[in-house]
Amino acid sequence: MNFFFEVLVGGLLSGVMYSLVALGFVLIYKASGVFNFAQGAMVFFAVLSFVGFMELGLNFWVALPVTVALMVVVGVVTERLVLRPLVGQSEDTLLMATIGLAFVVEGVAQLAWGVKVRRLELGIADEPMGWLADNADILVSQLDVAAGLVAGIMVAVLALIFSKTKVGRGLRAVADDNAAALSVGIPLKQILVVVWATAGVVALVAGMMWGARSGVQFALVGVALKAMPVLIIGGFTSVPGVIVAGLIVGAAEKMAEVYLGPYVGGGIEGWLPYVLAVLFLLVRPEGLFGEKIIRRV
Amino acid sequence: MFYRESGQYSTSYGQDRQLLQLRQDRVGMVVLLAIGLVGIPFAASDYWLSAILIPWLVLALVALGQNILMGYAGQLSLGSAGFMAAGAFACYNLILRVPGIPFVAAVLISGLIAAVVGILFGLPSLRIRGLYLAVATLASQFFIVWALDKFGWFKNYDSSGIINAQAIVVFGHTMGTPAEKYLVVFAIVAVLALLAANMAAGSVGRGWMAVRDMDVAAEAMGLSLLRTKLQAFAISSFYCGVGGALYLFAYLQTAEPTGFNIELSFRILFMVIIGGLGTILGAFLGSAFILLLPVFLNIFFHAIFGAAVDATITSALEQVIFGVLIIVFLIYEPLGLARLWQITKERLRLWPFKY
Amino acid sequence: MDMATHDHAHGDDMSTTQRGFAIGKPILELDSVSLRFGGVKALTNISFNVLEHEIRAIIGPNGAGKSSMLNVINGVYRPQEGTITLRGQKLTDMTPNRAAAMGISRTFQNIALFKGMTVLDNIMAGCSQREHANFLEVAFQLPRARREETANREKVEEIIEFLQIEHIRKTPVKRLPYGLQKRVELGRALAAQPKILLLDEPMAGMNIEEKQDMCRFILDVNDHYGTTVVLIEHDMGVVMDLSDRVVVLDYGKKIGDGTPEEVRSNPEVIKAYLGVAD
Numbered sequence: 001m002n003f004f005f006e007v008l009v010g011g012l013l014s015g016v017m018y019s020l021v022a023l024g025f026v027l028i029y030k031a032s033g034v035f036n037f038a039q040g041a042m043v044f045f046a047v048l049s050f051v052g053f054m055e056l057g058l059n060f061w062v063a064l065p066v067t068v069a070l071m072v073v074v075g076v077v078t079e080r081l082v083l084r085p086l087v088g089q090s091e092d093t094l095l096m097a098t099i100g101l102a103f104v105v106e107g108v109a110q111l112a113w114g115v116k117v118r119r120l121e122l123g124i125a126d127e128p129m130g131w132l133a134d135n136a137d138i139l140v141s142q143l144d145v146a147a148g149l150v151a152g153i154m155v156a157v158l159a160l161i162f163s164k165t166k167v168g169r170g171l172r173a174v175a176d177d178n179a180a181a182l183s184v185g186i187p188l189k190q191i192l193v194v195v196w197a198t199a200g201v202v203a204l205v206a207g208m209m210w211g212a213r214s215g216v217q218f219a220l221v222g223v224a225l226k227a228m229p230v231l232i233i234g235g236f237t238s239v240p241g242v243i244v245a246g247l248i249v250g251a252a253e254k255m256a257e258v259y260l261g262p263y264v265g266g267g268i269e270g271w272l273p274y275v276l277a278v279l280f281l282l283v284r285p286e287g288l289f290g291e292k293i294i295r296r297v
Numbered sequence: 298m299f300y301r302e303s304g305q306y307s308t309s310y311g312q313d314r315q316l317l318q319l320r321q322d323r324v325g326m327v328v329l330l331a332i333g334l335v336g337i338p339f340a341a342s343d344y345w346l347s348a349i350l351i352p353w354l355v356l357a358l359v360a361l362g363q364n365i366l367m368g369y370a371g372q373l374s375l376g377s378a379g380f381m382a383a384g385a386f387a388c389y390n391l392i393l394r395v396p397g398i399p400f401v402a403a404v405l406i407s408g409l410i411a412a413v414v415g416i417l418f419g420l421p422s423l424r425i426r427g428l429y430l431a432v433a434t435l436a437s438q439f440f441i442v443w444a445l446d447k448f449g450w451f452k453n454y455d456s457s458g459i460i461n462a463q464a465i466v467v468f469g470h471t472m473g474t475p476a477e478k479y480l481v482v483f484a485i486v487a488v489l490a491l492l493a494a495n496m497a498a499g500s501v502g503r504g505w506m507a508v509r510d511m512d513v514a515a516e517a518m519g520l521s522l523l524r525t526k527l528q529a530f531a532i533s534s535f536y537c538g539v540g541g542a543l544y545l546f547a548y549l550q551t552a553e554p555t556g557f558n559i560e561l562s563f564r565i566l567f568m569v570i571i572g573g574l575g576t577i578l579g580a581f582l583g584s585a586f587i588l589l590l591p592v593f594l595n596i597f598f599h600a601i602f603g604a605a606v607d608a609t610i611t612s613a614l615e616q617v618i619f620g621v622l623i624i625v626f627l628i629y630e631p632l633g634l635a636r637l638w639q640i641t642k643e644r645l646r647l648w649p650f651k652y
Numbered sequence: 653m654d655m656a657t658h659d660h661a662h663g664d665d666m667s668t669t670q671r672g673f674a675i676g677k678p679i680l681e682l683d684s685v686s687l688r689f690g691g692v693k694a695l696t697n698i699s700f701n702v703l704e705h706e707i708r709a710i711i712g713p714n715g716a717g718k719s720s721m722l723n724v725i726n727g728v729y730r731p732q733e734g735t736i737t738l739r740g741q742k743l744t745d746m747t748p749n750r751a752a753a754m755g756i757s758r759t760f761q762n763i764a765l766f767k768g769m770t771v772l773d774n775i776m777a778g779c780s781q782r783e784h785a786n787f788l789e790v791a792f793q794l795p796r797a798r799r800e801e802t803a804n805r806e807k808v809e810e811i812i813e814f815l816q817i818e819h820i821r822k823t824p825v826k827r828l829p830y831g832l833q834k835r836v837e838l839g840r841a842l843a844a845q846p847k848i849l850l851l852d853e854p855m856a857g858m859n860i861e862e863k864q865d866m867c868r869f870i871l872d873v874n875d876h877y878g879t880t881v882v883l884i885e886h887d888m889g890v891v892m893d894l895s896d897r898v899v900v901l902d903y904g905k906k907i908g909d910g911t912p913e914e915v916r917s918n919p920e921v922i923k924a925y926l927g928v929a930d
Contacts, residue, residue: 035428081624082624085628086627086628089627089631091427091428092371092373092427093627093631095373095427095428095431096373096566096570096623096627097623097624097627097628099563099566099623100619100620100621100622100623100624100627101620101624102620103563103616103617103619103620103623104616104617104620104621104624105620106613106616106620107613107614107615107616107617107618107620108613108617110609110613110616111610111613111614111617114609115609225435225559228428228431228432228435229432232429232432264447264448265447266447267443267446267447268443270439270443271436271439271440271443274432274433274435274436274439274440275436275440277432277433277436278421278422278432278433278436279421281421281422281424281425281429281433282421285424285425285429310801310802310805310806310809311798311802313805314801314805492791492792493791495790495791495792495793496787496790496791499790499797499801500776500779500780500783500785500790500797500800500801501787501790501791503769503773503776503777503780504777504780506766506768506769506773506777507766507769507777507780509766509768510765510766510767510768510769511764511765511766511767513728513748513760513764514760514764514765514766515766515777516728516747516748516749516752517726517728517748517751517752517757517758518752518757518777518778518780518781518840518844519748519749519752519753519780519781519844520749520780521749528787532787575768
């Protein structure tokens, strides 16, 4: 029974990591209606730059804002050079453009920082939590728990920002209708900068969590692909949905891998999230918390 | 003044329907086919045949399949490599287990098998579009490659996990040399391309485009969305499967399932975007472009930086350039190289006049 | 304002020599149809019929449910209550495919042309019900595929000539001005050789000349082919001149049903459109 809990909790916390990455997607989508396929690459770029800056000698607490600033620049440049020229184009076109963007960001990341795998020390060990291990005989990684806490805090903060502040309202207006938002005086450019900055911060945090866990390497980008099923299950526009969906995906993936994996030689986690998403689409295309899509004829 | 169409007009609907309307175009196509069929096998070097022309034709075929799904039917797919794998491994197993099966028959049956797989994964995807569909195709991509890898039967329980393509035997004659392999590929690709062009120009293509552009109106006209989309999935997967079989037998020779990965799917996607969505020509132009660009970049870098260029740097640069090209094409010429070619032809028709 | 350049106004008692097809029995009957979207009642207890060969207009203020009415008739929406009887058959599960198979063709309020295709291809697409050749026959250009293609092309050319759009047949529709696009959409609906033609605001956004042309086309279609026409229209002059009978909707309910003259003088209708002086 203990083992089951370990696997479950491990999966849930792993899922929190997915949610963190998926959060970045949701933010961009909420504000600009664009699915940023390059978000995974940006996560990678963010944490790689962070580690790179530290290697160059910058202190942890200096490298952090510098990286955030860098991500803001990346976001603004993306908005100007990629999204703005394609305003009004079909959803598919925008998606393909962000695929191209993903390639660019990945390539630039490797050009700038090289391909060496790096370690990221956050001061939190990827080891079982002491008292849980001793008292309940359950092994749960401290790092995973920390990630869970961080994610929880981020979600709470974001939810508050969205619903309570003027900026948040502006964000929602922009997401709904750019032209209308402009016409009521919402500073579109500033809002978009805020959106991309936030997404950049989220990307950095997600990258840091992942990087501390598995090393800062290119495979991180593949992890971000997993965020797509999370978005589908949770609903593209829902922050809580993304969290719940991440938990579901993480848990399902881990359980399947541990319990079914041995029968088929492993690797189930490579495709299970996607198949899950497809099954969800059959039953509930708008996701758990998403908005129902209505088409008028 | 050479590319004039004056004096050429259709006198029947049959004539009006021809794929190549201008006599100059038809002559050009005949010349091209003659060069392809006769000239190249004799004149081209083995390197050119094996490393450039064969993969160009094979990947163009896969790009055609992708184009049918994306350009004509409007379904975004990121799973073409998965269907290639299905076709490749199906062909390998057919030739392995069915003694004496003709190569071309094996290839076609592999295409059919890939089509069935395509229908299976297409069924749940029928009511979704855009990004949702992309994720569903990722499901097919990852699952197919995983299944082919994990279940040793597909690889004939080879301990290394790699399969070796058997020889291509046509009418008892082993097509071993690059020139012979090229001829087999050329023949199959040319025929399938013609069939695709016919479908695209006829009722089938109109059905696809109708469902792509305005599915509500298409339904109101009596088109079955289910049947039309499934058909597009099936035919597209067939082409990808045949392409995959040829990719293995005529090009790679050895392969493992993970070689048909998502990177390959992205390459195919880029071929279609750069080449031109919704055109037959686009598949060939895009395939050539994506294949030749790394070659040119290599030459370019060596010229500038000398011989000692780190491979990781060139590949990263390549990635950046590909990404930038995709974005540039999507912004400025979403209909790709095929459209640029069309514009060039239109200018030629008027030359030396401007309009 | 006489929109129709026909030599008689509809609404008169017609003898068969004056119009191509005498108005016949009910071809379409709606009985107590109600349609809801969540809490919004789009249609409430609608009952009316459409007689064969007539031109029936559906009018009403914006948001009255007119488009929803058409969508119910051709199966895009499924009504929660009520029945539709089409050509004598009671139907409870109408879908757009079935509607098309039973001879209903339609146009859309916001022009649902296939933007990626030419005029010719758009209208040819309308022939899809007569295209029985499968994809293999098309791929290999076998005889049945070629015969169907040529036969359909002939039919489509008739329509192109009728609508006077020969000069733009190879033009991509997205390059056409609004009025011509609407005409092409009409052509596409006609390509299916429908028994019933549903037109959703066929003259919206048109200038006087374009409206005159469109009126003429609709009348000619009704006259030559006997096609029953149900159209949604805002322009009162058009409605008065074009239609045999009119249904008036307001807030999803039927408030008028009869000839144009009867409806025009109906106080309920006047109130709905113009309001009542207090």
